[in-house]
Amino acid sequence: MAEPIPANIVAQARGIVKSFGGEKPALGGVDLAVTPGKVTGLVGPDGAGKTTLIRILAGLMTPDAGEVSILGGSPAQRLDSIGYMPQRFGLYEDLTVRQNLLLYAELRGLPRDAQEAVFKRLLDFTDLARFQSRPAGKLSGGMKQKLGLACALVSTPPLLLLDEPGVGVDPISRRELWAMVAELTKEGIGVLWSTAYLDEAELCDSVYLLSEGELLFSGPPADLTGAIADRVISVTGFADRRRLALTKALDRDDVIDGTLQGRAIRLLIGEGHPVPDAAALDLGPDTKVAPTPARFEDGFIEKLGGGPEGTSKLAAAYREIPPSDAPAIEAKGLTRVFGAFTAAKDVSFTVPRGQAFGLLGPNGAGKSTTFKMLCGLLTPTSGTGSVAGFDLRRSAAQARSSLGYMAQKFSLYGDLSVGQNLDFFAGAYDLSGGDAREAIERVTQIFELEQHYKRNAGTLPLGFKQRLALACAVMHQPSVLFLDEPTSGVDPVMRREFWTHINGLVRRGVTVLVTTHFMDEAEYCDQVTLIYRSRQIASGPPDALKAQAGALTGAADPTMEDAFIALIDASDANRDEEAEAA
Amino acid sequence: MRLITSRLRAMVVKEILALLRDRKSRMVLIMPPLVQLLIFTFATTLDVKNVDIGLVDRSGGAHAQELVQRIQGSPQFRDVIVLPSTRAMEEAIDKQKVIAALVIESDFDQKIARGQSATLGLVLDGRRSNAAQILGGYVSRIASEYGAELRPEMARRAGSSEITNWYNPSLDFKWFTLPSLVAIIVSVAGLAITSQSIARERELGTFDQLMVSPMRVHEILLGMMVPPLLVGMFNGVLFLLVAKFAFGVPFTGSFLLFLVAMFLYQMALIGMGLLVSASSMTQQQAFLGSFLATTPLILLSGYAAPIDNMPDWLQIVTYADPIRYFLIVVQGLFLKAMPASVVFHQLWPLAIIAAISLAAAAWLFRARME
Numbered sequence: 001m002a003e004p005i006p007a008n009i010v011a012q013a014r015g016i017v018k019s020f021g022g023e024k025p026a027l028g029g030v031d032l033a034v035t036p037g038k039v040t041g042l043v044g045p046d047g048a049g050k051t052t053l054i055r056i057l058a059g060l061m062t063p064d065a066g067e068v069s070i071l072g073g074s075p076a077q078r079l080d081s082i083g084y085m086p087q088r089f090g091l092y093e094d095l096t097v098r099q100n101l102l103l104y105a106e107l108r109g110l111p112r113d114a115q116e117a118v119f120k121r122l123l124d125f126t127d128l129a130r131f132q133s134r135p136a137g138k139l140s141g142g143m144k145q146k147l148g149l150a151c152a153l154v155s156t157p158p159l160l161l162l163d164e165p166g167v168g169v170d171p172i173s174r175r176e177l178w179a180m181v182a183e184l185t186k187e188g189i190g191v192l193w194s195t196a197y198l199d200e201a202e203l204c205d206s207v208y209l210l211s212e213g214e215l216l217f218s219g220p221p222a223d224l225t226g227a228i229a230d231r232v233i234s235v236t237g238f239a240d241r242r243r244l245a246l247t248k249a250l251d252r253d254d255v256i257d258g259t260l261q262g263r264a265i266r267l268l269i270g271e272g273h274p275v276p277d278a279a280a281l282d283l284g285p286d287t288k289v290a291p292t293p294a295r296f297e298d299g300f301i302e303k304l305g306g307g308p309e310g311t312s313k314l315a316a317a318y319r320e321i322p323p324s325d326a327p328a329i330e331a332k333g334l335t336r337v338f339g340a341f342t343a344a345k346d347v348s349f350t351v352p353r354g355q356a357f358g359l360l361g362p363n364g365a366g367k368s369t370t371f372k373m374l375c376g377l378l379t380p381t382s383g384t385g386s387v388a389g390f391d392l393r394r395s396a397a398q399a400r401s402s403l404g405y406m407a408q409k410f411s412l413y414g415d416l417s418v419g420q421n422l423d424f425f426a427g428a429y430d431l432s433g434g435d436a437r438e439a440i441e442r443v444t445q446i447f448e449l450e451q452h453y454k455r456n457a458g459t460l461p462l463g464f465k466q467r468l469a470l471a472c473a474v475m476h477q478p479s480v481l482f483l484d485e486p487t488s489g490v491d492p493v494m495r496r497e498f499w500t501h502i503n504g505l506v507r508r509g510v511t512v513l514v515t516t517h518f519m520d521e522a523e524y525c526d527q528v529t530l531i532y533r534s535r536q537i538a539s540g541p542p543d544a545l546k547a548q549a550g551a552l553t554g555a556a557d558p559t560m561e562d563a564f565i566a567l568i569d570a571s572d573a574n575r576d577e578e579a580e581a582a
Numbered sequence: 583m584r585l586i587t588s589r590l591r592a593m594v595v596k597e598i599l600a601l602l603r604d605r606k607s608r609m610v611l612i613m614p615p616l617v618q619l620l621i622f623t624f625a626t627t628l629d630v631k632n633v634d635i636g637l638v639d640r641s642g643g644a645h646a647q648e649l650v651q652r653i654q655g656s657p658q659f660r661d662v663i664v665l666p667s668t669r670a671m672e673e674a675i676d677k678q679k680v681i682a683a684l685v686i687e688s689d690f691d692q693k694i695a696r697g698q699s700a701t702l703g704l705v706l707d708g709r710r711s712n713a714a715q716i717l718g719g720y721v722s723r724i725a726s727e728y729g730a731e732l733r734p735e736m737a738r739r740a741g742s743s744e745i746t747n748w749y750n751p752s753l754d755f756k757w758f759t760l761p762s763l764v765a766i767i768v769s770v771a772g773l774a775i776t777s778q779s780i781a782r783e784r785e786l787g788t789f790d791q792l793m794v795s796p797m798r799v800h801e802i803l804l805g806m807m808v809p810p811l812l813v814g815m816f817n818g819v820l821f822l823l824v825a826k827f828a829f830g831v832p833f834t835g836s837f838l839l840f841l842v843a844m845f846l847y848q849m850a851l852i853g854m855g856l857l858v859s860a861s862s863m864t865q866q867q868a869f870l871g872s873f874l875a876t877t878p879l880i881l882l883s884g885y886a887a888p889i890d891n892m893p894d895w896l897q898i899v900t901y902a903d904p905i906r907y908f909l910i911v912v913q914g915l916f917l918k919a920m921p922a923s924v925v926f927h928q929l930w931p932l933a934i935i936a937a938i939s940l941a942a943a944a945w946l947f948r949a950r951m952e
Contacts, residue, residue, distance in 0.1 A: 375794050377951075401796035411787040413596065415603045420596070427592020428795040436588070456603075482794070 009033050010081075010159045010190035011057055016066035018052050026052045028213040029066070034159060034190040039181060041204030041221070042194040043296075046489035047462050048210040050194040051087060054163045057192070058084040070159060080108075083157035083189075087164045090148045093137030097128055097147055100136050104151040122150040125180060141363045142173025149180065160184065160191045166200055170362030171519065171561050172568060178203055196489055198297040199520075199561075209300060211491060216303045224299035231269040232294045234261065235278075237286035243503045245283045250310025250500070252276075257298060257307040257496065260503075260524045262543035268298045270306065297492050307496035313446045314474065315504025321353065321479045321511075326389050328353045328480050328511035333383035334373050343369040345534045346383070351527070353479075356502065356512040358525035358542075360564065366534040367515050368484070374513065375405055375482045388479050401430060404473035408485040408515075410465050414458025418449050418468055421457050422475070429476035443471035463494045470501065481505065483514040487521065499524055519560035530567055537571040589797050593805025597779070601809045611813050612820070615771045619821055622763050623756060623829065632660045633717065636674050636683030636705075639664065643691025645700075649728055653684070658720050675707050682706045682717050694732065757832075760825040761916040762885050764818060765908045768844075769851055769879060772814045773872045776855025779806040780947065781868035793951060803944055806859075807852050814848040815841070825916070835915030839925050843911045846932040850904035853939025854879075860946040879905050907932050 011034040019025035027049045034040045042050050055061040056068060059075030059082070070078040091100055101122065105115050123129040126146040131139065136147060145165050152160060162181075166174050178200075181191055193204060201207045202221050209217040209224075217224050238245045246265045250258045254273035259266050269275050278287040301307055327350040334347040344366040351357040361367040372378040374385045376392050376399060385392045390399035412421045422443065426436040444450055447467040452460055457468060466486070473481065483502075487495040495518075502512055502524065514525065522528050522542055529539040538545055542560060549563035550556070552570055602608050635653065639646055654662045663680055665671045671683045685703030693700040702725055706714035783789040792802060822840065825831045833840075858875055862868035880886065882896070883905035889897055900906050907928040914920030 372790075377790055377793055397796050397798065400794055403794065405791065405794040407787060407790055409787045411791045413600060413788060414786065416596065416599055417603075420599055420603075424592050424596040425795070427588045427595070428792075428797050430588055430796060432588035432591075 008035055010036050010071055011192070012069045013053070013057060014067050016053065016056060016063045016068070018049075018056065018061070018063050024213060025064075026213050027056075027063070030208075030210070030213070030215050031218070032057075032192075032208050034192050035206075036158065036190040037185050037188045038205040039185055039191045039193055039203070041201050041207040042192055042210065043196075043198065043201040043204075043207055044210035045196055045462070045491035045494075047212070048491075049213040050196075050210060051163055053210070054084075054161050054192065054194055058082055058161055078159075080155070081158050083152040083155075083160040085148045085152040085160075085162045085165060087167065090151065091136040091144060094135055096133050096135055097123075097139070098132040100147060100151055101154065105154045108155045110154055118154060122153060125183070126150045127176075140173075142169045142176070145169050145173070145177060146180070149177070153184075156187070156189070158189060160189050162191065162193050164194050164196065166195050166197055170365075170517075171564050172362070174200075175565070197518075198300060198492065199295070201296040207296075209303070211300075211304065217299070221296050224303075225294040225296060228268065228271075228294045228298055228302060230291065231271070231275060232292050232298055233267050233269065233275060234264050234290050234292040235267060235281060235283065235287060236264045236290075237278075237288045238284045241284070243507050246503065247310035247312075247500075247507075248283060249281060250307070252281075257301045258310070259496070259499075259520065261520075262523055262541070262546065266292060268294075268301065268306075271302070301492050301496070304491065304493050307493055308500050310500060312501045312504030314443075314470075314501045315508050317442055317446060318474075318505060318508045318510070319477050321509030323509065324353050326353075327351060327386075328355075328388055329357065329374060329513055330386045331370070331374060331383070332385070334370060334380045334385055335382045336369050336373060336378060337381045342534050344373070344531070347529075347531070347536055348383075349527075349529055349536075349539060351511055351513065353511055354506055354509040355526040356506050356514060356524060358522045358528035359513065359515045359531060360517075360519075360522055360528055361531035362568075363517075365532050367531045369534075370531060371482065371484055371513070371515050375403060376400055401476070402478055403480045403482055404476070404478040405482045406469050406473045406484065406486055408488060410469065412457045412465070412469060412472060415456060417454050418457055418460070419453045421468060421472060422449075425472040426475055431476055439475045439477075443475055447471045462490055466490055466494060466498065470498070474505075479510060481510055481512045483512065485515055485517065487516070487518065495521075519564055522560050530564065532568050532571055533575075538567045587801065589795075590801045590804060593797065593801055594808045597805050597809045598812070600782070601775070601813075611771070611775070612817065615767045615817050616820070616824070618767050618770075619760075619763055619824060622767070623760055631658055633658065633682075633713070634661045634663055634680045635659055635717070635721075636665045636671055636680040637662050638666075638668065638671050638683060638685045640688040641686045641690040643694075645691045645694045645732075646686045649686075649702075649725065650684075652724050652728060653721065656720065656724060658717070671705065675705065678707065680707075681710055681714055682721070684721065697733070699729075756829050757917060758913070760829055760831045761912045762909055764821040764825065765847070765883070765905055765912050766880055766885055767821065768814055768818050768847075769905050770876055771817060772810050772848055772851040773855045773858070773876055773879075774869070775810040775813060776806070776852045777858040777862070777868040777872035778865055779810075780856065780859040781862040781865045784862075785864045799944060799948060803856065803940075803947065806856065807849075810852050810855065811845075811848050814851070815844055818844045818848075831916055833916050834919035835925075836919075836922070839920075839922055840912070840915050843908060843915070843925060843929060843932075846929050846936060847904055847908040847911075849936035850932050850939060853936050853943055854904070856943035857939055857946060860943050860950060879903050882906065883909050885909060901931070902935065904932055904935050 013030065013032045016027050016030045017025055018027040030053060032053065042053065044050055056063050057075060059079060068075055071081050075082065092103065095103065101119055110118060123132065126149065128143065128147060128150065131143065136144060139147065149165065165177055169177065181193065185191055204221060206219060207221045208215060242260055242263055242265060246258050246260055249255050249265060249267055254270055254276060255267050256270040257268040278289050281287060281289065329351040331347055331349050334344060336344045347370050359367045359371055369378065373380045374387065376396050387399040388402035390402065392399050422440045426439055431439050444453065449468065449471065452464055457465065460468065487498050506512055516522060525542060527539065527541055528545065529536050538548065545567065546558050546560065546563045549558045549566035552566045555562060637650060650662055653659055663674065665674055665683065674680045675683060683705045685705065690700045704718055704721055706718055708714065783792060822833060826833045854875060855872060858871040859868050862871055882900045882903045889900050911920065911925050911928045914924065
């Protein structure tokens with residue numbers, strides 16, 4: 001060995017370069033170290049290079065340049081010391097929980113007589129003992145991840161590589177996973193936890209922040225947040241004009257980022273600028289400014305050079321949706337039954353014109369079913385829905401022409417160029433001739449798509465895919481927008497840009513229905529409804545839900561995620577009581 | 583209401599682009615069918631050529647000599663192998679040195695000289711029954727021609743038949759296989775392309791995006807029908823030209839009728855392809871589905887074995903096979919200038935199959951929307 005590896009490091013990577021032939025290498029010279037008994041975070045948006053780095057550490061891929069050392073040897077020599085949980089395909093969906101464990105035990109060469117004890121420990125640890133004979137494919141997202149973790153732990157490895165264990169997992173299971181990993185670090189295991197959720201970064205002992213294959217930051221998360229600690233403020237006191245206030249604030253030179261937080265707005269002030277007071281912000285006579293704790297995301301945004309301006313070009317060029325007292329979206333007792341399973345039961349709400357409405361809930365709780373019923377993709381078993389005043393059953397075609405839709409997964413035509421996709425969607429929404437040309441030109445300019453106009457949509461960088469999807473959804477200037485997990489996996493600057501557009505559109509009178517699992521994004525909504533186990537368990541403005549949760553748990557200033565967990569816990573307790581009473 | 587809406591136009595353009603933008607699928611459209619046409623033409627030849635025939639000549643007379651020379655001179659035979667005895671003949675056939683042996687009895691020349699009718703013996707290898715039978719035909723034709731030359735009045739008096747092969751006088755089997763292959767290969771390509779259409783949208787996740795747009799179901803399906811129709815018509819005409827100009831198969835019928843028949847045939851195939859696609863969730867399922875559909879369609883069409891030889895219940899099943907009808911039309915138009923009235927007799931079943939399969943595909947499309 002040229003340089004000795006410090007004794008307190010289980011895995012070390014130096015100058016890792018890996019290219020798959022794209023314009024930019026997937027990893028452009030990345031250093032990383034995992035220490036025993038600590039959780040090391042590998043944080044970054046989709047496409048940052050996290051999975052590539054983990055696969056190199058696990059010995060599944062060789063880097064083009066740089067060296068990897070696991071406990072002083074190459075990954076191939078130390079395979080027995082590495083526990084690896086891949087993002088997907090780790091489990092055999094047709095095998096039961098127990099059979100999966102057995103398979104991994106055999107693969108790991110765990111002696112037969114030791115197996116029983118290990119399984120018992122792991123099943124207790126993951127709380128899966130009750131589900132031993134259930135096929136892995138029938139588990140919920142959270143339970144799958146726990147089983148995946150258990151499979152990676154059949155032999156206790158000194159190094160545990162976890163590739164996005166938090167994806168597709170509801171906040172409650174996510175907390176449980178973190179608690180499990182904390183247990184493991186007590187045993188001295190070095191854990192590398194990769195994630196696209198920036199709030200998870202704050203839970204790590206040290207963090208490597210990746211973006212487009214480059215390391216933006218490494219060190220304890222507090223170092224990143226500490227650098228901006230006194231530059232984050234919460235501004236309140238402008239009643240219902242919060243969207244306008246945010247737009248104005250973001251257009252200022254000294255504000256580099258801002259988000260809506262219920263009725264408040266949260267601002268990050270650029271380095272070297274004095275923190276403005278209420279008078280300087282000029283947002284109204286009752287404005288109050290208070291410091292608020294910095295978050296990892298704020299630091300990331302600053303590293304990326306700040307968020308976008310507050311004024312949305314899309315909204316500026318959008319038509320004004322005429323005011324109306326009739327609800328833009330209405331759900332009346334929507335119920336959908338699949339065989340013996342009720343996916344959504346009696347879901348009702350109304351969204352007035354010009355509001356953002358959030359559908360929240362864990363995966364599989366019924367929010368997608370509700371969403372699909374409202375945009376006409378699923379026929380309700382009972383109940384009715386209407387969009388822009390058109391009943392979904394009787395005038396589906398009219399309802400469809402007044403809505404814009406953006407799917408969770410990228411669902412444009414990947415083999416068609418950007419321009420051809422725009423042409424197709426213009427035609428699909430009845431735009432022809434000059435109208436179509438004008439609409440295409442408008443969105444091309446707004447979303448800066450000229451540079452990629454001839455490129456196949458499937459090969460675009462993630463951010464541009466998202467922009468193109470939004471462009472296709474709004475070309476015909478619909479009065480209602482349906483967005484299914486629109487910002488999943490994109491970097492925070494891209495998320496800001498996205499919400500800037502949404503805020504601008506809402507101010508133009510567009511009604512937005514959005515599903516999201518980012519609890520902070522729920523704060524952008526005027527109203528949210530929380531769907532859990534096929535039912536609506538709470539509805540109201542974000543602040544009201546937070547207050548409700550505060551009353552339940554006694555917490556002083558709960559976050560949206562705290563509210564989510566408290567309300568679900570309360571619902572579970574209620575259900576148990578009902579079950580006992582019956 | 584306009585018939586061609588901007589929605590329909592957008593759908594058609596998108597479908598054509600989807601087919602042509604991908605280099606792989608672009609290659610699949612025209613090259614493999616053309617290669618198949620060329621390979622199948624040579625591989626499925628039914629001609630018997632360049633075979634050796636054995637000869638046991640117990641007569642040794644001039645007439646026997648003359649007959650043997652005629653056989654030797656005919657293009658179907660390569661060599662006449664003289665075998666000394668019946669035993670040698672048995673061995674030659676057993677070891678497949680020869681596929682047939684001609685036995686000329688010792689009184690052959692004498693009988694001819696006396697003006698009596700002489701007989702020839704022909705032993706055929708029954709293990710290769712098809713080729714042997716064709717060979718038997720060649721030999722008896724040569725023998726009867728020689729007989730007719732010797733005693734024209736005898737031949738007529740005996741009422742022996744004179745075989746003329748109408749429409750294919752020289753029995754060139756390319757004349758039979760190439761028109762049939764036009765029908766078969768166009769069907770394989772047509773089904774495969776169509777079966778991908780809906781399944782591709784489902785697999786790529788663009789199906790939902792399509793369903794929330796104001797696009798109507800009939801517009802989506804019409805849009806998906808256009809590219810396979812264009813490819814099918816193009817390939818059909820290309821094959822016709824290849825058969826006529828590269829292989830010299832005469833096309834005696836009406837080109838316009840060919841186009842009309844081709845159109846209806848394509849519609850029936852596209853209906854079946856869409857039915858497969860509407861019932862598949864992934865492109866792989868669709869591919870397997872189209873493969874499962876293609877094989878019976880070809881076997882039941884009458885291309886490989888005559889429909890008349892099939893059991894009655896199976897003959898009824900063949901009425902649902904579009905290839906069956908088009909095969910008759912395409913063979914007729916190539917070789918016997920089939921008149922419009924006869925062609926239309928085969929076209930209305932195609933129209934019915936097209937209507938039923940397209941309606942079923944539309945129904946299944948709606949039913950499996952969720």
